[in-house]
Amino acid sequence: MNRAKRLKKNTISSLIYQVLVIIAGLIVPRLILLYYGSSINGLVYSITSFLGFITILDLGIGAVISSNLYKPLADKNQKKINEIFNYSRKFYNRIGFTLALYTIALIFIYPYIVDGEFGNYFIEFLIVIISISVFAQYFFGITYTLLLRSDQRQYIFFYLNSVILVLNVLVSVFLIVSGFSIHIVKLSAAIIFFLKPLVLSIYVKRNYDIKKSVIAKKNPIKQQWNGVAQHLAYLIQDKTDILVLTWFSTFSSISIYSIYYLVVSGVKTFVYASTAGFSSLIGDMIAKNESEKLKNLFRKFEWSIHIVSTLLFTTTGILIIPFVKIYTSGVHDANYILPVFGIIMSMGAAVRCFQLPYNTVVQSALHFKETQKSAIIEPIINLLISIVLVIELGVVGVAIGTFVSISYRTIYLAHYLGSNIIKIDIKNTYKLLFVDMISAVLMIMATSFIEISSSGYLSWSLSALLILIINIGITIIINLVFYKKYISDILNKSVIKYKKS
Known part of the structure; x- marks a missing residue:
């Protein structure tokens, strides 16, 4: 195969x-x-x-x-x-x-x-x-x-x-x-x-x-310990919100956090799932020194992650509060309706997905030691901001800490990758981020007239489908303006596959 x-x-x-x-x-x-x-x-x-x-x-x-x-x-x-x-x-x-x-x-x-x-x-x-x-x-x-x-x-x-x-x-x-x-x-x-x-x-x-008998001398x-240290830092980063809420808040606050995390992590894992095979593919290319193939694959990988993440998480930010209202109906022992928290959680998850292409290449190239300091700094930033803000802002405070720390690490990895592994122009990454912001603003404006029902899953799903269709249309239009070649390549491949079938 x-x-x-x-x-x-x-x-x-x-x-x-x-x-x-x-x-x-x-x-x-x-x-x-x-x-x-x-x-x-x-x-x-x-x-x-x-x-x-x-x-x-x-x-x-x-x-x-x-x-x-x-x-x-x-x-x-x-x-x-x-x-x-x-x-x-x-x-x-x-x-x-x-x-x-x-x-x-x-x-x-x-x-x-x-x-x-x-x-x-x-x-x-x-x-x-x-x-x-x-x-x-x-x-x-x-x-x-x-x-x-x-x-x-x-x-x-x-x-x-x-x-x-x-x-x-x-x-x-x-x-x-x-x-x-x-x-x-x-x-x-x-x-x-x-x-x-x-x-x-x-x-x-x-x-x-x-064979169990084959033992290395x-x-x-x-770099096994560099990998352990770096990913221990990642794990602390991933669990910081719950650590802080457990120490400084209540089980009800953790339950509120868990419901919003359930939604954004579901979308995030969907994005991750769509790239499941890329890690081993990139590793195989690096092992075979296929540098040009790797560079071309990475450009498309990075672009794809940005447009998909922006589309899905902007849509998530728009739909999350009506969904939480339906999901927690009948539960009256805590206030689950926190719009600002939902927006910041969606933004943080989007940036985590933006980080995926850079992190995949860094790991596949075994650059654990070289990027270790930034991996340790990330959870430190998160912990400090979250502890300071959690008392006054509750779950919103820990969400802000996560967003800021993830943003730092993502920008760092993009700069490191462009300078040390694939040698890409960092301006392309900033252009993607600029296009992401334009797309998100236009999606929010274009769907602001739609009244999203919280009366049941069916009516919510119909509203969600309409919003998603509008946002897909905006995504295609924006990328036709800024990334016409990529869109054309996708359309051409689709036509060729259709003709062959």
Whole structure:
């Protein structure tokens, strides 16, 4: 199977999975809100976020391992593949032990840093159950996942994840409406997630010549600790809002945050899903020194991310408040209608997506050490601004801190990439940002006359569809003015494919 076909399969499978994630994310938290209340929803979200540090396994050394696997996979160097795979498995076992200690510490410490609305045993038992679920998702079988990702076979685990996700939602819905406790609901999810590593291990053993006896004499993974440090910083950045809200606010505030985050993260993961195969493709190009192909691909990649993110997140900012009104109908224990918060959250998620092309190339080129300082500065900026503003502004304050810090890191990576890896003109990036702002303003103005209904999902969906169609039209017109060549290339390829079909 060639690279183009694998990219297509990876993208389609990723999009299917992310659509299911969005649907699941709408169904289960909604039921938790209705059956257990905002405080339980906030507690579950807070605990999951604290345990999310376990995902350093995937976001930290995982990115470094993938980058180190690109070349041996391209060269079909089986010995090197085995050395990296076996070293990675041992490395993860050591980190897994450390993270298990972190979970135990969290069980004893967490109940004393929250406002005491729930009993200690209630919270501690919930931490244990959710930690099992998180470990099943992010730790067990992670080396198999990384091997498939590096070999441009992400579609295997995306399809597998889709099946497991659907099964988990069906079981969770049944247990919630049947009156079972939140502990039983989360325990069922933990058991179901153990299917993932089992199936992945069977697939890898049947399709790869993995031998445990092939051990490297020295560490075969370059810049592993730089990758861990950088992505630990990213993880702190990603969890800063919840950390600050847990310390300085209430579970109800966390629940409010979680609903808005549910919406913007759903859109963000959809954007990420559409680029699922690009990381391994770019890594393959770098491994083969295809510099011109890489530069051409990156230009289109960067442009595509900007126009799609601007379109989707401007539309999200317009629609988010009416949606939240519908989603939280029947929930009266907290005020979920915060327009300014919704707008800033949408802006922050858009900028995070703008960062994606630059971060993808930096990681694929193994430039972890060179960009490490900026990765550490990003969460520091977020923490400082969020702590200062959270007392007066609440969730709006932490959203501002996130937006400012993400913007800093995005601009830094764009400058670094243009000067050190692909040698692109930074003026092109600023032009894209300028076009983004023009597009967003025109979309808001063009759709301001539409009255968005909050009476139900059907009427809201009809309004959303109309707004999306108008915004797509504006996006096409704006890009015909500023990026006519890219639009023409897309149209020409579409016509050629249509004629061939």
